[in-house]
Amino acid sequence: MMINKLQLNHFRNVQAASVSPAGGLNLIYGANGSGKTSFLEAIWFLSVGRSFRSHLSQRIIQYEQPNFTLFAKLSNDDKIGIQRQRSGDHQVRINGEPAKRLADLASMLPLQLISPESFTLLLDGPKARREFIDWGAFHSDPNFFGIWSRFRRLLKQRNQLLRQQASARQIAVWDKQLVQYGQWLTDARKAWVNSLNEALEGIISQFLPDVPIQISFSQGWDSKTELDQIYSSSLERDLQLGYTVSGPHKADLRLRVNKLPAQDSLSRGQLKLLICALKIAQGVVLSRQQQRQCIFLVDDLASELDQARRTLLLEQLQQTGGQVFVTAIEPEQLAMVPWDKKFHVEQGRITEQQD
Numbered sequence: 001m002m003i004n005k006l007q008l009n010h011f012r013n014v015q016a017a018s019v020s021p022a023g024g025l026n027l028i029y030g031a032n033g034s035g036k037t038s039f040l041e042a043i044w045f046l047s048v049g050r051s052f053r054s055h056l057s058q059r060i061i062q063y064e065q066p067n068f069t070l071f072a073k074l075s076n077d078d079k080i081g082i083q084r085q086r087s088g089d090h091q092v093r094i095n096g097e098p099a100k101r102l103a104d105l106a107s108m109l110p111l112q113l114i115s116p117e118s119f120t121l122l123l124d125g126p127k128a129r130r131e132f133i134d135w136g137a138f139h140s141d142p143n144f145f146g147i148w149s150r151f152r153r154l155l156k157q158r159n160q161l162l163r164q165q166a167s168a169r170q171i172a173v174w175d176k177q178l179v180q181y182g183q184w185l186t187d188a189r190k191a192w193v194n195s196l197n198e199a200l201e202g203i204i205s206q207f208l209p210d211v212p213i214q215i216s217f218s219q220g221w222d223s224k225t226e227l228d229q230i231y232s233s234s235l236e237r238d239l240q241l242g243y244t245v246s247g248p249h250k251a252d253l254r255l256r257v258n259k260l261p262a263q264d265s266l267s268r269g270q271l272k273l274l275i276c277a278l279k280i281a282q283g284v285v286l287s288r289q290q291q292r293q294c295i296f297l298v299d300d301l302a303s304e305l306d307q308a309r310r311t312l313l314l315e316q317l318q319q320t321g322g323q324v325f326v327t328a329i330e331p332e333q334l335a336m337v338p339w340d341k342k343f344h345v346e347q348g349r350i351t352e353q354q355d
């Protein structure tokens with residue numbers, strides 16, 4: 001999937017912009033504070049329905065404006081429109097009709113973002129890595145979202161019962177369904193991680209050839225024990241604590257170098273390369289399994305990477321065959337690949353540059 005046309009109105013410092021990006025490599029360049037990240041943020045918003053920088057959508061509306069509007073026309077002619085009011089009201093339209101759920105946007109526009117915020121994938125707790133695995137499982141199976149949502153609701157209900165000190169019999173009623181959905185989720189996650197590992201091998205051998213990285217899936221409970229036994233055997237402890245300690249909601253992706261957590265062993269540049277490898281692998285698996293291309297947004301590609309690694313990263317992104325948006329301060333920083341289109345951003349004005 002790619003974006004053929006993108007329009008932004010009153011989005012951060014962009015008053016109005018209409019661009020037709022290339023299907024391949026797009027460079028977005030301009031000085032600090034010109035609006036490059038805002039451009040990527042707008043694309044992200046169209047897929048996820050929120051920002052990757054601020055939890056408050058009001059902050060994204062251009063100062064003194066009542067709302068912002070985003071519109072994208074995709075390569076299959078689908079259209080996505082989002083308008084957000086300062087009051088908090090918002091409208092999301094897909095092909096002119098109100099969208100039923102935000103997940104529909106995500107499945108229309110699979111995206112991977114590589115930005116300074118992406119370091120949370122390795123530096124923060126397991127939540128970000130779980131979301132990372134679930135991105136793949138979500139795109140690989142249309143049933144994933146429904147089952148994942150039901151699992152979360154059931155877990156919430158179980159935790160509520162635990163806090164209310166409900167009887168074991170009452171809780172067991174919920175556990176039966178929780179086990180069913182939880183096991184399904186876990187199998188879907190395992191399958192995705194297996195495919196991801198295959199794709200990762202090749203990419204990591206290029207990005208970090210001398211670093212022995214081990215990647216393993218941790219399902220969230222002792223793998224030698226069945227999930228129903230986990231829920232029943234830990235019931236007493238769960239009741240004492242008032243929440244469910246183990247289960248698929250604790251799943252994680254473990255990344256180790258010489259048996260140590262990757263974040264404790266790798267340099268900042270190596271961590272960035274590992275994150276890039278993980279994100280590119282997501283797109284590679286998606287296109288292998290679903291014959292769908294993922295869009296890559298790369299904010300400040302040049303930072304923390306030497307010239308050789310910048311070239312390698314750009315080449316790998318290009319090889320995915322997906323649409324790529326990369327930001328840089330100066331185009332000379334990334335002159336090693338032929339850009340399909342270049343856009344200059346200056347004080348929120350976005351203009352396509354001809355060579």
Ligand SMILES: Nc1ncnc2c1ncn2[C@@H]1O[C@H](COP(=O)(O)OP(=O)(O)OP(=O)(O)O)[C@@H](O)[C@H]1O
Nearest residue numbers: 012013032033034035036037038059060061062063
């Ligand atoms: N709601 C808003 N209304 C108007 N301007 C805003 C709003 N929010 C942020 N800005 C401004 O928009 C500009 C664009 O920020 P952005 O982060 O997109 O720049 P950038 O080109 O990525 O910069 P850098 O190279 O420093 O990362 C900044 O100058 C910021 O102060």
